[in-house]
Amino acid sequence: MANYNLRINGKMTQVDVDSDTPMLWVLRDHIKLVGTKFGCGIAQCGACTIHLDGEAVRSCSVPVSAVGAKAITTIEGLSENGDHPLQKAWIEHDVPQCGYCQAGQIMNAASLLDKNPNPSDEDIARGMNGNICRCGTYTRIKKAIKTAAAEMS
Amino acid sequence: MTLIKTTYDRRSFMKASALGGGGMMIGFSWLASCKPGDKASDIPKEWFNVNAYLKIEKNGMVTIMSPNPEIGQNVKTAMPMIVAEELDVDWKNVIVEQAGLNTRDYTRQLAGGSQSIRQGWQSLRMAGATARRMLLEAAAKEWSVPVSELTTDAGTIKHSSGKSMGYGDVASVAGTMTVPEEVELKDPKDFKIIGTPVGNVDAPKIVTGEPLFGLDVDREGMLTAVIIHPPAFGMKLKSLDAAAAKAMPGIKDVITISTEVPEGAEYQWSDTNAFRELVAVVGNSTWQVMKAKKAVNVTWEPDSNLESSLDHEVRLTALVKKKAKEASRKDGNPTLAFKNAAQVVERTYTAPFLAHNPMEPMNFFANVTKDRAELVGPTQTPEFMSKTAAVVLGMPEDKIDIMMTRMGGGFGRRLYGHFGIEAAVISQKIGAPVKLVYSREDDMTQGTYRPAYKVTYRAALDKNNKLTGLHIRGAGAHGSPVFKDRFPAGAVDNYLVEDHTLESNISGGAWRAPRSNFMAGIESAFLDEVAEAAGKDPIDFRLELFDKAINDPVGEKNDYDPARYAGVLKMVKEKANWGANTPGVHRGVSVYYCHNSYVAQVVDLVMDNDKPKVKKVWCAVDCGIVVNPSNARNQIEGGLIDGIGHSMYSAITFKDGQPEQSNFNNYRLIRHSEAPLEIETHFVDNGIDPTGLGEPGLPPISGALMNALANATGKRMYNQPFVNDALVLG
């Protein structure tokens, strides 16, 4: 066990965990931020997507020891009042079915829009391919990303 | 005007009361409803049990407590819409809660078979209409005017003189009135909420990551457990050495558990489980138990056959070649029809086992003490879980509370609640509250799969290219997938169905649209080939068959309505402009009826660098009244993406009893880039009572895809997943 000082959603937080603990479980079990989901544990589904310094990463495959001083953003911290353009667009397009994958989808989309504010259909398909939605909401996700992109530009 | 009875034999389906702080509450059964004239024998006892509530507060806010488990089919939004419609309130003032769900106070909580809306339709309308009627009677009393002079509008009661008051103003009085024995339902043409797109009520929580799911359950002092189940079907535990694991930080214990029910007790249908003896690793945090699991030394030994997919293939092939002892259905003289045929088309189709893979892996919280058991988690069958928990834990059922959480997908998987029982047994043995968490691998290799199937179709065409005979012989693990009384039964004079079962120790389970998920696609693909052999357009060919089923049906037990069936096919034909040739676009059509709804689909496929790409899917759907068009579209879209994905990419295969796939790196699910670029869905507007949508969108799509692939590549696909075929580049 070791102590780690983490910057999570703008706040410094200390945790005492094994150094190989994936950020996913640090967030869920120790910080009690459960918006970040467990889907596969091997960086295949994207349900656990968070940002490290704005970059989307799969938190199931990032050990706490690798985070260092990087700023961590989770779905709970994406916006103050749940009103990030992507969150609004997700509601507008009524995207979620079971909803389980959606936090990861939104976090991934946020990082995608950060790098590419005006993505084409193909950019979205490529950029979102690491995020599985078992309920099959892909066509709505695409529309919602475009709506958010339009609002942000 | 439809009248509906709230009372039967002087017993009421509804219970009204005034709320302590003002307002009224109506308790009702989510499923109960009867029309005047219904017989007592048709009315199940549990319909008199309250399992849902409707609350109207002093400020006019309406709370509807929904007892239905939410697995993503969005009943939590759609069903309260129905109550609100008859109550005549503004949807903005409606709060939907899924609070206080347990099997003692609520009966028949079950989300399966797309039946929720169909079963709840009348009872939900009755609840809303009854509350509205009581509010009207209370207002009439207040104002000393006859009820007939009153009308309602979005939560307000209006008198013909112009005066008005809010529901909240009379709710307390209304709560003390007697429940009317009969109430009037709205004419569907006056619906204001039903038929308008309403967003998922949980969406704001979902997009901000609030705790909603079973995996998010957290309690003071809660431990976490993982299980180790045998690596192969047909294996059982031989020895356990947990010394190293027990010594690891945070590990509380490593134990073996059994979920076997004691002798003489009954298994519930939902207890399907190939692995009843397991090892459980229990500790302080998820990562610690996951790590310790790797340090546990377990050895296994065979206790029955270790099956392989290659044997399955050989055995299924032998079965579809074998005449059944008895026909499952026979009309006319099929032997003669084939003997006299000018042309016979024969094709065999195969599908592999599939895992459900809901995104949220199986999990359950349990706190079992000496005299109580509290179970919380994602189950669709709490009433059955409660029975099994009682016998396995040795505790009376009234000491067991089961709470359902929102579920991160189901697809049938959460009908089988063994993980809840496992959590309970672990908690009982350890003596602490425990959350059991399955890894993706634990779940994917656990079983309850969509079984592997093989079906042979034979069609006889006479010299005029008329379909004179049809012979279907099906085989599948745990049973044949063929539905003997579905279309084309009833549309062909000489018809024969034979069924075979492949015994297997690999556990099977209901998987979204059971059996239909395979039958719809292959039936559509086969009929396409028969139409081609007959030199007919595939839609016209089917329409001829529906005409026959309408005008001169064969047999008496055809469980579909050919006019509605033909209706969706005609609709998709028109909407997709079938027959118009767009260069580079290859089309395929399919139509199917299941779960009381009719769906026709057209796939537009393009070849992109030799890779097939679904450009657009057109859907025509007849599910009666569409309660919530936004969600209805979402279900159809999701279903067809699911259907494309599984027929194209997914399979569970076995070697020596061991699944060869265990996570999304080797079990392929459809992803963004493979989903259709566009989906256009149209609904038939016929005012018929609503039917299910969670399942019917899935089955037909693989047929439309197979037919479009054939048109694009010149080759037909017979074996799922198609990606294994060299012609379909993944």
Ligand code: FES
């Ligand atoms: S849980 Fe991390 S990618 Fe699936």
Ligand code: FES
């Ligand atoms: S909404 Fe269910 S997995 Fe995406």
